[in-house]
Amino acid sequence: MINHIALVDVQIIAAVLFCLGLAVALTRRNVFLLLMGIELMLNAVNLSFIGFSRTFAGSESLFGQMTPIFIIAIAASEACVGLAMVICIVRGRESLDSDAFADMKE
Amino acid sequence: MFHSLDAILGPAYFWLFAGIATLCGIGLLLARHPINGAIYLIGVMLSLSGIYALLNSPFLAVLQVLVYAGAIMMLVVFVIMVLNQAKEHTIPLFDWFSLVGLILPLVLGAALIGTATSANAPTFRSDDKAGLIISPAADQSSSTVVFRAVDAGDGATYLWEFGDKTTGGGREIGHAYAQSGTYTAKLTVSGAKDAVMNSSATATFRAYAVPRGEIALLSATMFDVRAKGPGYYLLFELVGVVLLASVVGAVVLAKRSLESASPEKPAHQEGHH
Numbered sequence: 001m002i003n004h005i006a007l008v009d010v011q012i013i014a015a016v017l018f019c020l021g022l023a024v025a026l027t028r029r030n031v032f033l034l035l036m037g038i039e040l041m042l043n044a045v046n047l048s049f050i051g052f053s054r055t056f057a058g059s060e061s062l063f064g065q066m067t068p069i070f071i072i073a074i075a076a077s078e079a080c081v082g083l084a085m086v087i088c089i090v091r092g093r094e095s096l097d098s099d100a101f102a103d104m105k106e
Numbered sequence: 107m108f109h110s111l112d113a114i115l116g117p118a119y120f121w122l123f124a125g126i127a128t129l130c131g132i133g134l135l136l137a138r139h140p141i142n143g144a145i146y147l148i149g150v151m152l153s154l155s156g157i158y159a160l161l162n163s164p165f166l167a168v169l170q171v172l173v174y175a176g177a178i179m180m181l182v183v184f185v186i187m188v189l190n191q192a193k194e195h196t197i198p199l200f201d202w203f204s205l206v207g208l209i210l211p212l213v214l215g216a217a218l219i220g221t222a223t224s225a226n227a228p229t230f231r232s233d234d235k236a237g238l239i240i241s242p243a244a245d246q247s248s249s250t251v252v253f254r255a256v257d258a259g260d261g262a263t264y265l266w267e268f269g270d271k272t273t274g275g276g277r278e279i280g281h282a283y284a285q286s287g288t289y290t291a292k293l294t295v296s297g298a299k300d301a302v303m304n305s306s307a308t309a310t311f312r313a314y315a316v317p318r319g320e321i322a323l324l325s326a327t328m329f330d331v332r333a334k335g336p337g338y339y340l341l342f343e344l345v346g347v348v349l350l351a352s353v354v355g356a357v358v359l360a361k362r363s364l365e366s367a368s369p370e371k372p373a374h375q376e377g378h379h
Binding site for chain 2: 009010011012013015016017018019020021022023024026027028029030032033035036037039040043046047050051053054065068069072073075076079080083086087090096
């Protein structure tokens with residue numbers, strides 16, 4: 001049996017990755033990097049769930065491992081919809097700068 | 107011997123993967139071109155998959171590579187290639203005003219890490235002078251509960267009653283319970299020179315007979331419809347129904363749009379399934 005990995009360390013790494021993703025999503029101007037920052041945040045949440053699932057006994061730990069499957073499915077659909085929107089908007093504006101997306105309602 | 111080698115290698119691999127993930131995350135933040143960022147993100151996802159495997163979640167480790175690194179990032183890279191324009195180089199790396207937004211992640215990170223490090227492993231400490239310390243979370247990979255008492259001085263003997271009609275001696279002792287449940291353990295200290303230490307203490311806690319995150323148990327219940335308790339099969343059935351509904355909906359929509367585009371001739375090819 002492996003695993004003398006402290007669960008606190010897993011949560012710290014998850015927190016670091018989440019904050020990196022948040023920083024990418026907030027500060028970068030390229031719309032692709034914005035989407036990738038959101039993906040990184042979702043990944044960090046997955047890691048947190050899996051880390052916490054190990055605090056439960058065998059069958060109960062399934063709860064913590066089931067939620068990441070939903071998150072992965074949501075991330076996949078989010079990437080599809082987000083990239084489709086990017087393609088549509090870039091066709092009209094010829095720019096990948098997120099500032100060009102600011103007036104979507106016009 | 108095998109156990110001790112793994113005990114060293116487990117954390118080493120974990121910190122290796124964690125380091126790669128963090129460095130790739132920083133690389134994503136500072137990436138000059140989105141394609142570089144995508145490659146850094148794939149690095150994060152692959153190392154996270156390694157961490158999942160170390161945490162006894164092999165199914166999610168496979169799914170992570172398959173869906174995230176495989177499907178999603180493939181799509182992202184493909185779209186970046188399609189829209190690859192010379193204009194991308196004219197976009198500044200950062201909007202200098204948006205760097206104010208860095209304050210939020212920094213504050214959040216400090217708060218999260220501070221909370222995580224201040225919350226230690228759950229230990230139950232009785233307020234008795236004998237200083238009974240029971241840490242059920244000491245060994246995550248086995249069902250062993252570790253009992254530890256404070257040093258009662260020279261000549262002290264420690265008698266543990268584990269609550270399942272077994273006893274043991276020693277200042278620090280591990281005990282594996284045959285059945286999961288709530289137990290009350292009792293420690294009696296005797297023979298200590300400091301008379302105040304000669305006392306007893308009890309603590310109630312929950313012990314698990316099944317190792318946490320056990321692979322054997324996971325694989326036994328994963329696809330077994332008859333298995334009691336939570337199984338993955340419900341999730342797969344749900345996802346299957348959603349996929350089926352979306353395929354049927356796509357076919358119906360495609361047929362309708364084909365009919366509206368050319369109403370004189372009926373649509374006889376859907377093309378995809």
